[in-house]
Amino acid sequence: MTTITTKTAPLGRRIEVSGVVQGVGFRPFVWRLARHHGLTGKVRNVGGRVEIEVEGSARDLDRFRAALESEAPRRATVVAVTSRDTAPTGYSSFVIDRSETNHAGTALVAPDLATCAACLEELFDPDDRRHRYPFINCVDCGPRYTVIESLPYDRERTSMRAFPMCPACAREYDDPSDRRFHAEPTACPACGPQLQLLDSEGSAVCGDPLEGAAARLLAGDIVAIKALGGFHLACDATDEAAVHELRRRKRRPDKPFAVMVRDLEVAVTTFRLSNEESDLLQSWRAPIVLVGDRGYLAPSVAPGHQRQGAMLPATPLHHLLTRAVDRPLVMTSGNHSDEPICTDNDEALACLADAADSFLVHDRGVVARYDDSVTAVRRGGPVVLRRARGFAPEPIPLGATGPPVLSCGGHLQVSFCLAVDSRAFVSPHIGDLDNDMAVTAFREALERSTRLFDIAPSLVAHDRHPDFLTTRLAETLGVPTVAVQHHHAHVAAVMAEHQLDGRVLGVAFDGFGLGEDGASWGGEFLAVDARDAVRVGHLRPVAQPGGDAAVREPNRMAFAHAVDASRLTEARALFSDTLTDRDMDSLAAQSRSPRVAPPTTSAGRLFDAVAALLGLGRTPSYEGQPAILLEQAADATARGAYPVPLDTHQGRLVIDTRALVAAVIDDRIAGRSVADISGRFHHSLAGAIVAVCDQLRERTGLDRVCLGGGVFANGLLLDEAAERLLARRFEVYWPQAVPPGDGGLALGQVHVARARSAVAEGHG
Numbered sequence: 001m002t003t004i005t006t007k008t009a010p011l012g013r014r015i016e017v018s019g020v021v022q023g024v025g026f027r028p029f030v031w032r033l034a035r036h037h038g039l040t041g042k043v044r045n046v047g048g049r050v051e052i053e054v055e056g057s058a059r060d061l062d063r064f065r066a067a068l069e070s071e072a073p074r075r076a077t078v079v080a081v082t083s084r085d086t087a088p089t090g091y092s093s094f095v096i097d098r099s100e101t102n103h104a105g106t107a108l109v110a111p112d113l114a115t116c117a118a119c120l121e122e123l124f125d126p127d128d129r130r131h132r133y134p135f136i137n138c139v140d141c142g143p144r145y146t147v148i149e150s151l152p153y154d155r156e157r158t159s160m161r162a163f164p165m166c167p168a169c170a171r172e173y174d175d176p177s178d179r180r181f182h183a184e185p186t187a188c189p190a191c192g193p194q195l196q197l198l199d200s201e202g203s204a205v206c207g208d209p210l211e212g213a214a215a216r217l218l219a220g221d222i223v224a225i226k227a228l229g230g231f232h233l234a235c236d237a238t239d240e241a242a243v244h245e246l247r248r249r250k251r252r253p254d255k256p257f258a259v260m261v262r263d264l265e266v267a268v269t270t271f272r273l274s275n276e277e278s279d280l281l282q283s284w285r286a287p288i289v290l291v292g293d294r295g296y297l298a299p300s301v302a303p304g305h306q307r308q309g310a311m312l313p314a315t316p317l318h319h320l321l322t323r324a325v326d327r328p329l330v331m332t333s334g335n336h337s338d339e340p341i342c343t344d345n346d347e348a349l350a351c352l353a354d355a356a357d358s359f360l361v362h363d364r365g366v367v368a369r370y371d372d373s374v375t376a377v378r379r380g381g382p383v384v385l386r387r388a389r390g391f392a393p394e395p396i397p398l399g400a401t402g403p404p405v406l407s408c409g410g411h412l413q414v415s416f417c418l419a420v421d422s423r424a425f426v427s428p429h430i431g432d433l434d435n436d437m438a439v440t441a442f443r444e445a446l447e448r449s450t451r452l453f454d455i456a457p458s459l460v461a462h463d464r465h466p467d468f469l470t471t472r473l474a475e476t477l478g479v480p481t482v483a484v485q486h487h488h489a490h491v492a493a494v495m496a497e498h499q500l501d502g503r504v505l506g507v508a509f510d511g512f513g514l515g516e517d518g519a520s521w522g523g524e525f526l527a528v529d530a531r532d533a534v535r536v537g538h539l540r541p542v543a544q545p546g547g548d549a550a551v552r553e554p555n556r557m558a559f560a561h562a563v564d565a566s567r568l569t570e571a572r573a574l575f576s577d578t579l580t581d582r583d584m585d586s587l588a589a590q591s592r593s594p595r596v597a598p599p600t601t602s603a604g605r606l607f608d609a610v611a612a613l614l615g616l617g618r619t620p621s622y623e624g625q626p627a628i629l630l631e632q633a634a635d636a637t638a639r640g641a642y643p644v645p646l647d648t649h650q651g652r653l654v655i656d657t658r659a660l661v662a663a664v665i666d667d668r669i670a671g672r673s674v675a676d677i678s679g680r681f682h683h684s685l686a687g688a689i690v691a692v693c694d695q696l697r698e699r700t701g702l703d704r705v706c707l708g709g710g711v712f713a714n715g716l717l718l719d720e721a722a723e724r725l726l727a728r729r730f731e732v733y734w735p736q737a738v739p740p741g742d743g744g745l746a747l748g749q750v751h752v753a754r755a756r757s758a759v760a761e762g763h764g
């Protein structure tokens with residue numbers, strides 16, 4: 001290759017790159033790029049950014065600068081590059097410099113990355129020195145969020161600090177041409193973490209721990225496995241007795257278990273997968289994907305459900321184990337229902353003693369809890385239903401910058417969010433904040449995040465509900481607080497994610513949120529901007545007998561809706577096999593008493609009612625079960641829909657659900673199939689959403705619709721509502737990067753809080 005070069009004095013440039021640039025092989029990439037372009041200088045991590053000093057010709061510097069973005073490692077997210085000329089100091093080569101510590105700045109911590117193809121090859125290569133080593137990783141894969149204690153991202157500030165590198169690993173780490181060059185968690189059998197198999201008493205079991213665990217799984221045992229972000233409970237997913245026993249011990253009667261299979265080949269024979277679902281399974285995020293079942297697994301894996309969670313191994317340990325067992329494995333979080341996932345060996349031995357027969361553990365600490373993420377494929381691509389491993393804390397880019405704001409989320413499926421500059425860091429899923437362990441987990445995660453990101457929020461946003469633990473927590477932080485109405489936050493989360501300015505029509509359908517008028521809301525149409533929300537429509541208020549008790553007993557809502565729709569006699573007939581006359585008398589009476597049955601506009605409770613009327617989910621064991629069963633029972637191709645008239649009350653549009661509920665009951669009495677009725681119910685509700693949006697567009701001129709709230713985790717409703725709105729030439733948005741339910745609330749809260757603070761300061 002010949003190049004014509006003009007001899008000119010070298011120029012100097014200082015370049016700063018921000019984004020997800022630590023823990024993704026960025027410095028080695030810069031090193032190779034600088035060498036390739038014949039530049040000298042140095043690169044280092046400073047705070048959360050990468051700082052580069054380079055010297056060379058103008059042309060080479062420009063090419064280098066362009067390639068920084070265009071050729072960046074696939075897992076890096078370059079958010080901003082700044083560059084300024086400097087006086088050259090005469091570097092003789094290009095080097096990777098030690099990291100600067102204690103530098104203020106916003107750091108971006110990468111999520112944990114699923115094992116890459118190159119590491120996988122070594123893992124199963126008998127000649128490789130890491131053959132069958134369960135902690136193999138490289139700059140392209142491995143733990144990040146779960147090992148990082150503080151920033152900048154260097155081994156000494158991770159839980160790998162406890163494992164000094166052996167000479168062979170150190171050579172790779174220092175060799176710029178090696179793919180483990182500066183791979184901070186790198187390790188090998190000689191120097192890294194080791195597995196151990198413990199019996200239920202905590203005593204070590206002799207022999208190869210992995211083979212031992214595999215043998216026990218094959219024998220029907222339940223094994224607790226220490227993963228990256230905490231413990232899993234595993235058993236053979238084809239062994240009905242084992243799965244049934246796991247349900248009994250975990251006190252989880254019928255919520256589907258996630259199942260891990262060794263590779264895609266087995267996945268396609270175990271599950272019904274679309275191409276998009278296969279892609280999602282195989283992505284480096286390696287989430288749980290909700291997919292169709294083929295009836296090959298033990299019935300207790302997902303009793304009564306048509307869809308369940310599938311996943312592929314995300315770590316070398318899981319690759320080794322699934323191959324050794326060579327059967328699908330139930331892989332469920334190592335906790336008792338509703339408690340946070342266990343992370344520590346001793347903690348797990350104590351709290352999982354009654355659940356696990358043995359424990360496959362290792363000696364690397366889990367710095368942060370990290371549940372598996374749950375996703376599904378919808379119209380227009382994947383959506384996230386639970387956001388943790390592989391996603392968090394990857395920032396969500398916001399449309400504008402603003403003051404540092406913390407938000408605390410709601411009450412169920414809590415996550416918090418830190419907004420800094422133009423990015424929102426939504427914490428990994430923490431869980432339902434209704435026990436002390438969850439509150440502790442919340443505090444720990446929050447403390448760690450504010451430290452990692454080096455943020456002192458100037459404002460704390462919380463739900464308007466005064467009794468949510470997150471509201472009380474927000475008030476103890478000693479920072480000004482902002483209360484955000486629940487459904488406003490749901491819609492604002494969609495606006496934030498899709499960077500929508502101005503006003504939109506929001507459709508917020510969920511189970512419960514405290515309304516501006518102090519009532520229970522959950523089927524809301526709002527005219528929303530980032531600061532304010534005006535209620536412009538809602539579902540017809542219906543009695544909620546027993547308040548919260550109605551969530552646990554959907555029969556209550558079935559009777560309330562039946563009474564409202566003048567179908568009490570018919571409803572009694574539908575329940576005659578499961579409820580006594582006295583029970584039914586009582587439910588009917590409660591439905592008519594505002595004292596014990598405050599009205600709610602909740603769409604979630606409407607789903608409960610219809611599901612219960614059809615005999616589905618009458619005794620739910622987990623949140624949202626009746627609605628999930630109703631969706632799964634639906635024949636999406638069912639023809640016809642029920643009448644859903646619109647009404648007006650105090651200037652707001654009201655969806656009158658009486659004719660809808662009456663028709664559901666009449667169809668059922670007439671013997672129409674549950675699949676047909678459920679299909680028609682979904683069509684009807686989607687149709688009602690479109691009809692309301694049509695009228696609201698006439699009134700307000702707004703033609704952008706944001707769909708949010710936990711009810712839109714329902715793929716059938718989401719897809720049909722979105723499709724029909726798009727056909728009516730609305731612009732339609734829904735949550736994709738954060739959960740539609742309360743797991744996405746925190747993102748909406750920071751969005752609203754920032755907009756309000758801008759007004760307060762006179763910038764708005």
Ligand code: ZN
Binds near residue numbers: 118
């Ligand atoms: Zn790798």
Ligand code: ZN
Binds near residue numbers: 167168187
């Ligand atoms: Zn080593």
Ligand code: FE
Binds near residue numbers: 741
């Ligand atoms: Fe909600």
